[in-house]
Amino acid sequence: MTVQVPMDDASRSYLDRFGELRPRLPGSGLPWLADVRDAGAAAFGETGFPGRKTESWRYTNLASLKKVDFSADADPMPVDQASLPALVYGRESSCRLVFVNGGFRPDLSAIADLPGGATLVSFREALAEWPDLVEQGIQASAPDASDPLAALNAAFMSDGFVLHLKEGVSLEAPVEILAVGTGAAQAPVYHTRNLVIAGRNSRATIVEHHVGLCISSYFSNQVTNFLLEEGALVRHCKVQDESREAFHIAHSTARLGGDAQFDSFAFSLGGALSRNEIHVRLEAPGATCRLNGAYLMKGRQHCDNTTVVDHLSPDTSCRELYKGVLDGEAHGVFQGRITVHPDAQRTDGQQMNRALLLSDKAEMSSKPELEIYADDVKCAHGATAGELDDMALFYLRSRGVPEEAARGLLVEAFLGEVIDGMALAGMRLPLQKNISKWMGDRR
Amino acid sequence: MLEIKDLHAAVDGKEILTGLTLSIGPGEIHAIMGPNGSGKSTLSYVLAGRDGYEVTGGEVLLHGESLLEMTPEERAAAGVFLALQYPVEIPGVTNMSFLKHALNGVRVQRGEEELDAAAFLKLVREKTKTLGISDDMLKRAVNVGFSGGEKKRNEILQMSVLEPSLAVLDETDSGLDIDALKVVAEGVNALRGPARSMLVITHYQRLLDYIVPDFVHVLAGGRIVESGDKNLAKELEAKGYAEFVPEAA
Ligand SMILES: Nc1ncnc2c1ncn2[C@@H]1O[C@H](COP(=O)(O)OP(=O)(O)O)[C@@H](O)[C@H]1O
Numbered sequence: 289m290t291v292q293v294p295m296d297d298a299s300r301s302y303l304d305r306f307g308e309l310r311p312r313l314p315g316s317g318l319p320w321l322a323d324v325r326d327a328g329a330a331a332f333g334e335t336g337f338p339g340r341k342t343e344s345w346r347y348t349n350l351a352s353l354k355k356v357d358f359s360a361d362a363d364p365m366p367v368d369q370a371s372l373p374a375l376v377y378g379r380e381s382s383c384r385l386v387f388v389n390g391g392f393r394p395d396l397s398a399i400a401d402l403p404g405g406a407t408l409v410s411f412r413e414a415l416a417e418w419p420d421l422v423e424q425g426i427q428a429s430a431p432d433a434s435d436p437l438a439a440l441n442a443a444f445m446s447d448g449f450v451l452h453l454k455e456g457v458s459l460e461a462p463v464e465i466l467a468v469g470t471g472a473a474q475a476p477v478y479h480t481r482n483l484v485i486a487g488r489n490s491r492a493t494i495v496e497h498h499v500g501l502c503i504s505s506y507f508s509n510q511v512t513n514f515l516l517e518e519g520a521l522v523r524h525c526k527v528q529d530e531s532r533e534a535f536h537i538a539h540s541t542a543r544l545g546g547d548a549q550f551d552s553f554a555f556s557l558g559g560a561l562s563r564n565e566i567h568v569r570l571e572a573p574g575a576t577c578r579l580n581g582a583y584l585m586k587g588r589q590h591c592d593n594t595t596v597v598d599h600l601s602p603d604t605s606c607r608e609l610y611k612g613v614l615d616g617e618a619h620g621v622f623q624g625r626i627t628v629h630p631d632a633q634r635t636d637g638q639q640m641n642r643a644l645l646l647s648d649k650a651e652m653s654s655k656p657e658l659e660i661y662a663d664d665v666k667c668a669h670g671a672t673a674g675e676l677d678d679m680a681l682f683y684l685r686s687r688g689v690p691e692e693a694a695r696g697l698l699v700e701a702f703l704g705e706v707i708d709g710m711a712l713a714g715m716r717l718p719l720q721k722n723i724s725k726w727m728g729d730r731r
Numbered sequence: 732m733l734e735i736k737d738l739h740a741a742v743d744g745k746e747i748l749t750g751l752t753l754s755i756g757p758g759e760i761h762a763i764m765g766p767n768g769s770g771k772s773t774l775s776y777v778l779a780g781r782d783g784y785e786v787t788g789g790e791v792l793l794h795g796e797s798l799l800e801m802t803p804e805e806r807a808a809a810g811v812f813l814a815l816q817y818p819v820e821i822p823g824v825t826n827m828s829f830l831k832h833a834l835n836g837v838r839v840q841r842g843e844e845e846l847d848a849a850a851f852l853k854l855v856r857e858k859t860k861t862l863g864i865s866d867d868m869l870k871r872a873v874n875v876g877f878s879g880g881e882k883k884r885n886e887i888l889q890m891s892v893l894e895p896s897l898a899v900l901d902e903t904d905s906g907l908d909i910d911a912l913k914v915v916a917e918g919v920n921a922l923r924g925p926a927r928s929m930l931v932i933t934h935y936q937r938l939l940d941y942i943v944p945d946f947v948h949v950l951a952g953g954r955i956v957e958s959g960d961k962n963l964a965k966e967l968e969a970k971g972y973a974e975f976v977p978e979a980a
């Protein structure tokens with residue numbers, strides 16, 4: 289394995305660490321996996337952590353992440369059932385997989401019987417029991433090699449969840465994933481790899497909850513690969529409520545066959561720095577995706593939502609709506625690229641992002657990009673950033689609604705458009721509660 | 732009940748109210764008429780406490796208490812209600828939720844219990860019946876997509892739910908056809924009572940045929956320049972405001 293020496297010490301120390309850990313990483317006996325890991329390390333080695341000169345990372349500065357000396361094998365603080373947050377989805381969820389600092393914890397998890405043809409296991413277990421399935425999934429969704437964080441994940445990936453649905457299998461209740469971050473003597477880093485392989489006409493809903501059980505720093509580097517065969521429907525809802533010192537970088541890829549539907553919702557509250565990057569490839573006619581997100585950031589929090597959608601076939605569509613509320617000195621980023629490839633006639637792509645700035649020092653950066661190489665397409669994008677409507681605020685107050693309650697109502701109304709529009713109706717109430725609590729905490 | 736004494740107010744550093752004095756007794760209806768730009772809406776915003784409307788002199792007392800130091804929500808709790816000339820649209824907040832937050836906001840400030848959902852619904856149902864407001868309108872976002880008439884009726888609905896002791900109606904007649912005007916006037920008249928005073932601001936005499944005032948005042952150049960009974964309104968209709976605003980002649 290030859291690795292070009294990266295420019296900075298931080299990036300280099302990750303590579304050194306990789307050299308040491310490599311023989312102990314899960315699936316070390318699988319030659320294909322060793323190749324994937326080495327290729328990831330080599331790709332990361334070429335660039336190291338992206339700097340501001342890297343176009344797709346222009347607005348998200350990783351300097352603070354590079355400063356922390358994270359440990360890849362720190363022992364987490366003990367976590368027991370009682371310290372876990374309540375189920376997001378209540379009693380309705382069929383199963384709950386719990387991860388602590390990236391590692392699967394069967395003792396904390398509850399796996400109900402899934403219908404025949406559905407498999408939900410940890411990444412480690414999948415590597416041991418169904419290595420071919422994992423290989424097929426990972427090879428089929430090789431992440432965008434240009435993203436160094438995803439490449440780093442490929443090198444280190446050690447646990448996560450794997451959901452496999454055979455043709456026609458439908459999961460009625462949502463599957464819940466709880467990923468807990470806890471402190472350790474040395475701030476931990478973990479590289480999680482999740483795989484969702486949805487066979488023809490299968491259906492599933494996945495609710496992912498990332499929550500910090502500490503106030504200290506850790507680095508969660510996630511990659512999730514979705515593969516949706518013809519007619520599959522996958523809904524993914526992620527609530528990110530990490531520690532306020534944590535780094536949460538999540539890179540998702542999704543490949544959609546004909547008439548497949550992918551619905552992604554990212555709700556971000558926590559983290560010092562977080563990024564949801566999602567790459568969707570609409571590869572056959574009728575494939576549609578909805579990418580939605582909402583975020584509430586304050587203090588010096590930074591939240592980046594980056595979407596890259598490729599329309600590769602005729603008659604594909606995509607709807608994107610991201611809305612965020614920024615207070616204090618928080619920084620929001622939205623980057624959205626839609627590429628309509630030459631054959632993709634009758635593409636329908638709509639993208640909108642709106643930010644509400646509650647303070648003078650809050651900042652929003654947005655960069656929409658449309659690249660259109662077909663002639664019969666309907667594409668639109670828009671971006672707004674503004675303050676609360678002071679006339680609406682006065683109107684509410686003049687009717688007797690106290691100022692902070694009036695602000696809360698207007699913020700809830702602002703985010704309501706994206707929350708009410710989410711496909712997963714059962715998540716609306718928990719998310720609304722999060723918003724009210726966030727507004728309450730501001731006071 | 733309401734005492735406005737030598738009120739001066741400025742917007743963006745420009746003095747708009749230039750020494751306005753007006754006294755309204757309990758149960759009285761006063762009309763204020765005046766040409767465009769004379770300061771009618773400014774007076775209404777100063778009474779309701781909108782930001783940016785800076786009081787530079789004088790005082791305003793409601794039930795003997797100074798209004799000017801109060802926040803808008805405190806004024807609402809003290810019994811002030813302003814029906815806006817241009818009601819505001821609030822996407823994402825339903826009319827029902829708006830009314831509930833308003834009523835409970837006022838009640839909590841007064842140290843009363845919040846109304847529960849059932850009691851609130853019953854109250855709103857009673858009020859909507861007389862104003863011809865449909866359930867559909869209650870479920871829609873506040874004023875979003877409402878016609879001019881619906882917006883004004885909605886203001887009156889809010890007023891009847893909040894039962895203020897001082898209602899200020901700023902050009903509630905503007906943009907209404909005669910049928911809509913009658914509905915609105917009926918709603919207002921239903922709220923007349925010995926404990927409720929009203930300040931009806933209008934540009935036209937027409938509204939005053941339906942909401943008959945006890946006193947009529949002419950506002951020009953930021954102060955009251957003439958006062959009289961309801962016949963003054965008729966006189967103004969015939970002669971126009973030219974007599975009071977020389978530069979408009
Ligand atoms: N928000 C504002 N900013 C600047 N000037 C204003 C504002 N509101 C009102 N004015 C000015 O104050 C004067 C009185 O306006 P207004 O009170 O709306 O009059 P009316 O309601 O009698 O038509 C006008 O000259 C108007 O241009």
Ligand SMILES: [Mg+2]
Binds near residue numbers: 771772773816901902
């Ligand atoms: Mg006016």
